[in-house]
Amino acid sequence: MTLDLTQVSVTHANGVQALRGVELHIGAGEQVAIIGPSGAGKSSLLNLLGTALPPASGEMQVLGERVWQLSARQRQRLRARIGLIHQAPPLPPRQRVVTAVLAGKLGQWGMGKSLLNLLHPLDVSGARAALTRLDLSDKLFAQCQQLSGGQLQRVGIARVLYQAPEVLLADEPVSAMDPVLAEHTLSVLCRHAREHNVTLVASLHAVDLALAHFSRIIGLRDGQILFDLPTDAVDRERLDKLYANEQLQPSPAPPSPLSVQIPRC
Amino acid sequence: MNRLINALLFLCIGAAVVASFAYLGIDLGQLGDSGNLNRMGAYAQRFLSPDLSPSHLKAIGHGALETIAMSALGTLLAAVFGLVLALPAAGRFGWPMQSASRLILNALRAVPELVWAALMVLAAGLGPNAGTLALALHTTGVLGRLFAEALENTPPEPAEAIRLQGGNAVWAFCYGTLPNLMPQLLAYSLYRWENNIRMASVLGFVGAGGLGQMLYVSLSLFQEAQASTVILAMLLLVLAVDTLSSWSRQRWVKA
Numbered sequence A: 001m002t003l004d005l006t007q008v009s010v011t012h013a014n015g016v017q018a019l020r021g022v023e024l025h026i027g028a029g030e031q032v033a034i035i036g037p038s039g040a041g042k043s044s045l046l047n048l049l050g051t052a053l054p055p056a057s058g059e060m061q062v063l064g065e066r067v068w069q070l071s072a073r074q075r076q077r078l079r080a081r082i083g084l085i086h087q088a089p090p091l092p093p094r095q096r097v098v099t100a101v102l103a104g105k106l107g108q109w110g111m112g113k114s115l116l117n118l119l120h121p122l123d124v125s126g127a128r129a130a131l132t133r134l135d136l137s138d139k140l141f142a143q144c145q146q147l148s149g150g151q152l153q154r155v156g157i158a159r160v161l162y163q164a165p166e167v168l169l170a171d172e173p174v175s176a177m178d179p180v181l182a183e184h185t186l187s188v189l190c191r192h193a194r195e196h197n198v199t200l201v202a203s204l205h206a207v208d209l210a211l212a213h214f215s216r217i218i219g220l221r222d223g224q225i226l227f228d229l230p231t232d233a234v235d236r237e238r239l240d241k242l243y244a245n246e247q248l249q250p251s252p253a254p255p256s257p258l259s260v261q262i263p264r265c
Numbered sequence B: 001m002n003r004l005i006n007a008l009l010f011l012c013i014g015a016a017v018v019a020s021f022a023y024l025g026i027d028l029g030q031l032g033d034s035g036n037l038n039r040m041g042a043y044a045q046r047f048l049s050p051d052l053s054p055s056h057l058k059a060i061g062h063g064a065l066e067t068i069a070m071s072a073l074g075t076l077l078a079a080v081f082g083l084v085l086a087l088p089a090a091g092r093f094g095w096p097m098q099s100a101s102r103l104i105l106n107a108l109r110a111v112p113e114l115v116w117a118a119l120m121v122l123a124a125g126l127g128p129n130a131g132t133l134a135l136a137l138h139t140t141g142v143l144g145r146l147f148a149e150a151l152e153n154t155p156p157e158p159a160e161a162i163r164l165q166g167g168n169a170v171w172a173f174c175y176g177t178l179p180n181l182m183p184q185l186l187a188y189s190l191y192r193w194e195n196n197i198r199m200a201s202v203l204g205f206v207g208a209g210g211l212g213q214m215l216y217v218s219l220s221l222f223q224e225a226q227a228s229t230v231i232l233a234m235l236l237l238v239l240a241v242d243t244l245s246s247w248s249r250q251r252w253v254k255a
Helices: A042-049 A072-079 A097-105 A111-119 A124-133 A149-163 A179-195 A207-213 A236-242 A258-264 B002-024 B034-047 B054-089 B095-110 B113-124 B128-152 B157-164 B169-206 B211-220 B224-254
Strands: A003-011 A017-026 A031-035 A057-062 A082-085 A167-171 A199-203 A216-221 A224-230
Touching (some): A031 A042, A031 A179, A031 A207, A042 A082, A042 A167, A042 A199, A072 B157, A082 A149, A097 A149, A124 A149, B054 B095, B054 B169, B095 B128, B113 B128, B113 B169
Parallel strands (some): A031 A199
């Protein structure tokens, strides 16, 4: 198993319990979508898997290692094999896109290369290749502050593609993109995962995107796993239950946040 | 009632002014004497004919270069040591280091440049060495404090993201924090350089080299013509540096 959680709970510093007794096993090369209402703990789960958050209790293994029992050095080496795509990529506004993308391999490069790359981008073609797949190669030498939210998200994805990790975690990777672009970007991610046998776990608030691209769906609600099923077994009833009590009563269909996204781009 | 208090206050201030004159023995009447006015005019006149002989201009050029070099080197040293001290002062290495480095920065800043220069002249001898050290010491305190505040106000997320990808702390700082911080560091350093050029032209008064030393020597020997050339050179230097500094700030920081 690539990702193993046994009875894991996560408590934030402010005392809020984000995850309770989560049991989750994901094998190598699986493609899993996490859906659920906002505040369900999707980001906490991905941050936990990305070793950004330590579990409060329970057992956790990533790539066969007990992350929080490793030394700091070993943990950094493990982290170089995990890629985390942030919903709002934290990129310095004045950094050039090419540098931001190349920073993906900092965990793998040695001292000299990292230092030289700071002064002059060393692998422009590699960065261009990653950006081309996301249709953003024209912004290679732009500053991050000149990009829109959706473009920034794609730079964040390009950085992780360039990092080429064994586990790819994506926290709402397409939330700021228009429907067509979101569709395209997700298929790029899934194709990359398939071709390189990368384990892909993505949280999405657009249920139809999750159903269309992923083979396994996890429904998260109030910090607990409500269902964990192959996509074919996910029916409307379960989705209704997952999103129940949200202000969706007029329409029985699962929410389609795609229409909500359009004005945001 | 309010008016009464105001009137009383005015009376008190007036009384204090009169008392000050009486205590210091300043005689304003003498200032208006025709003899004194003539003497003042003559003194000012001697300044109106600056010494523009090539040999003196050459000496001034040398002094100006020394002043610029002192301030530039002092500011550069201060920027480097300021950043070195700012990292612990911003709490990057735990609170004991934080308190210690803040104490050092405060101590460096609390002593003015002129006092540092007087101390350094005793330690390093007369000349530009002492001036450079004095500027570096005081400016380290100032820049270290400013850098630490800038560091504290920089968002930590970009650096954390790089740590999460396995990058070490140095690269997290260089790739995550520095791009946000650099323009601010540059702006602060340029501003302090501007200040230091002005300061460097005064430091010579305690024997720390540069234009100030020339001015001090000329004035001590009552060579008003030479002194006025030095003052003119100082004015030009400060104007030039102000322009250069604002231009480079426009170019590097605003863009």
